[in-house]
Structures are given as C-alpha cells and as structure tokens.
Amino acid sequence: MDRDQLQGILPAFGIRENISALEPLLHVDDLHQAPPQYKLVARLRFRQSPPLILRLLKEERSPAAYVQEQGELAAFFVEKGIPTVAPMKVLDGRRYANIPYQGHTLLAILERDLGPEITSASLETCALAGQLLGRMHAVVLENDVHMQHGKAIFDFAAGSDVDGGPMLRDVLQQHGCITEAGELHQLYQNRRKELLTHWPDLPHGAVQGDLSINNLTQDSTGRLFVFDYNCAGECALISDAVLQGMLFAREMDYPEEELHVTPRQRFSAFFDAYQQQRPLCAAEAALWPSLYQVMDAFWFMRVRYGADSLEMQLAERPDMPLDAWMAGVQARLHDVSIVV
The missing domain is CATH 3.90.1200 (Aminoglycoside 3'-phosphotransferase; Chain: A, domain 2)
Known part of the structure; x- marks a missing residue:
C-alpha cells in the first residue's frame, strides 16, 4: 500500500491530519498464497501530532473476533494502570477497521507509538x-x-x-x-x-x-x-x-x-x-x-x-x-x- 491508500484508512479512526512521513517496519504480502496472508506494520508521522503505529492484517490465525478481543485486553490493562497501549476505536466501538484491498478484507489496527523497542535484556x-x-x-x-x-x-x-x-x-x-x-x-x-x-x-x-x-x-x-x-x-x-x-x-x-x-x-x-x-x-x-x-x-x-x-x-x-x-x-x- 502507498501513502495515499494508508491516508484513506485514518478517517475511520477520526483522524483527518495528513501523513507527513511513512516508515514501514514489517511487510508481508502473500495474498496470492493459500491461505492468503498479509501483514503491514508502519510508523505514521505527522507534522503536528505524535506518531502512530498502523497494523494491517489478514491472517488465518487472527480473525476479526480475536483481534477485537486482543484490543479489549490491552484496553483493560491500560485502565488498570499497566504501562501499555490499546488500539484506537472506530466510530462503532470496534478496535479495528475493515479495509478492502485487492479483493480481500484487511483488518486495520491503529495505536499510539510507544517508541523503539529495547535492544537487549540486561x-x-x-x-x-x-x-x-x-x-x-x-x-x-x-x-x-x-x-x-x-x-x-x-x-x-x-x-x-x-x-x-x-x-x-x-x-x-x-x-x-x-x-x-x-x-x-x-x-x-x-x-x-x-x-x-x-x-x-x-x-x-x-x-x-x-x-x-x-x-x-x-x-x-x-x-x-x-x-x-x-x-x-x-x-x-x-x-x-x-x-x-x-x-x-x-x-x-x-x-x-x-x-x-x-x-x-x-x-x-x-x-x-x-x-x-x-x-x-x-x-x-x-x-x-x-x-x-x-x-x-x-x-x-x-x-x-x-x-x-x-x-x-x-x-x-x-x-x-x-x-x-x-x-x-x-x-x-x-x-x-x-x-x-
């Protein structure tokens, strides 16, 4: 997906600001395989707002009900003061958006960027x-x-x-x-x-x-x-x-x-x-x-x-x-x- 396509996903989460920079972190496109799979993880940067992490998924092991449950668990931990991040909600309360792409439906998950992962375990x-x-x-x-x-x-x-x-x-x-x-x-x-x-x-x-x-x-x-x-x-x-x-x-x-x-x-x-x-x-x-x-x-x-x-x-x-x-x-x- 290019930047314009990713930009088109953001309004579902109530975001109107334009992406100023796109940093792909992971991209797997096997939609032509059986079963079809797709995964994109990208950091979205904006001129006025903090960066966000966007995940696009189509995986046999991650149906929509499971992705929603993952998001609700993360939100529960946030509510209880655990240092973590929960996916943003779309207008109907789901923690993912359905995105049509090349004849398939991808699940889009958007969350606050917590920063770079740690590099070693002392x-x-x-x-x-x-x-x-x-x-x-x-x-x-x-x-x-x-x-x-x-x-x-x-x-x-x-x-x-x-x-x-x-x-x-x-x-x-x-x-x-x-x-x-x-x-x-x-x-x-x-x-x-x-x-x-x-x-x-x-x-x-x-x-x-x-x-x-x-x-x-x-x-x-x-x-x-x-x-x-x-x-x-x-x-x-x-x-x-x-x-x-x-x-x-x-x-x-x-x-x-x-x-x-x-x-x-x-x-x-x-x-x-x-x-x-x-x-x-x-x-x-x-x-x-x-x-x-x-x-x-x-x-x-x-x-x-x-x-x-x-x-x-x-x-x-x-x-x-x-x-x-x-x-x-x-x-x-x-x-x-x-x-x-």
Whole structure:
C-alpha cells in the first residue's frame, strides 16, 4: 500500500491530519498464497501530532473476533494502570477497521507509538520484565479476565511453541534413531502426564502472550512498556510466567558486559521479581519446578533451530552416539538446583 491508500484508512479512526512521513517496519504480502496472508506494520508521522503505529492484517490465525478481543485486553490493562497501549476505536466501538484491498478484507489496527523497542535484556531488564508480567497476571486474576479466542504460545497444556518434547521425537526418527526416540518421548510423556494431572488446580486467565524485547520499550525513567497483543490468549498463569521467563533468560540479545551472567541467573531475576508482584498459590508453588525441569530437558532450541542443536549435530554426524545427550536430558529432568 502507498501513502495515499494508508491516508484513506485514518478517517475511520477520526483522524483527518495528513501523513507527513511513512516508515514501514514489517511487510508481508502473500495474498496470492493459500491461505492468503498479509501483514503491514508502519510508523505514521505527522507534522503536528505524535506518531502512530498502523497494523494491517489478514491472517488465518487472527480473525476479526480475536483481534477485537486482543484490543479489549490491552484496553483493560491500560485502565488498570499497566504501562501499555490499546488500539484506537472506530466510530462503532470496534478496535479495528475493515479495509478492502485487492479483493480481500484487511483488518486495520491503529495505536499510539510507544517508541523503539529495547535492544537487549540486561539483568535489570529481566527483573523489570518479570515485575511487569507479575502485575499483569495479578490484575487479570483479581478481575477474573479470560479470553475466548487465541492460543497462548506459552501454554504447556495446549502445546507451547518453546516445548521441544514433541519435536525431539520427530528429529530422532528422521535420523533413524528409533529406539532413542521412543525412550526419550516416554520420559517426556510421563512428566507431561504428571503435570497435566494438576493443571485444573492452577489459576488461568488472559495473557499478553509474548513479553520479548521485541515487544517492550522503555521511557526516560527506565519504566518498561509492553505492546503487541498478537499472541494473546487464555493460559495457566504459572505456565506463562515460567516459560516466558525461560525464553527471556535464554533467547534474547544480552549486553556484552553481562555475557558472564548465566541463563539461570537471568531466569531467577525475572521469576523472583514476578513473585514479588504476584505470589504463587500452593498448587503453583508445588508444580513450577517440575515444569521448569521438563522445559529445560526438552528446550526447543537445544533440539532444533539452535546453531548447536541436536538436529544440526545429527545432520553433520548421522552416526553420532546419543548416550551423552540422553544422559543430559535425564540430568535436567531431575535437577533440583533451580529451587535451592
């Protein structure tokens, strides 16, 4: 879309001022594919008003009802004093506008620009992020807020994107390691079954779903702001907290002067700060170490995607002995040092 086309979207949100500069941040145009997809994220600048962020979407995973629910969750957090931003409303109260484009209908979401995302996760940032997530979970729990649409990517019960248990079996089977695949998958399934037995006892609620440095910005006082509810959904709160904390501690960019800091230290900073804002209930306190252990043992980047992942190692050495790798899984499944 060019500037004139984007300008034509703004009146739906009650904005008449002309765009003075357009800064595309992300553009994916696969409308000719099946299913058709489109995503544009752009910063709109004006001569007299602060900049805005415009998102145009057509995604199978983001129907209009889900986008509306994302916006309402963001608005709830704003109302409760959480440092975040909510999409602007159109005249009929929706938090998106329907935009015709090349025979398709795109969803337009417009919100205040919070500024550039942070570039790295220092130990202090880990603590601030954990604190922010704890506050968000606390107000959700206090107000009994839930979502009907969307799959939270850190929900272990629903199959988390960072859970490498299922993908480990696939990787091993693809390389002919049938016996090892069966043994490790049984270990994973045993722990999963044990955890899910207690899942109904855990507090659940609506979560933002992706508290990464890509979705955080920081003001001049050091306060973190969160944006982008594209991964929001219903989740066991302790699952969201532990898995987000592990991802924040392992897979972000970190300051060069803190490369000596271990992932375990970063996780502790995140999770300790989280609990200061939202103390765990008895069921969560009993369950979270076991959840951490199984996620650590079957961490997705260790299985696939990482530069030194098992998949990469097997591609280079198909006959690689797996005894040490399997022993490492066993050790992590029974590592109690995280709670010491």
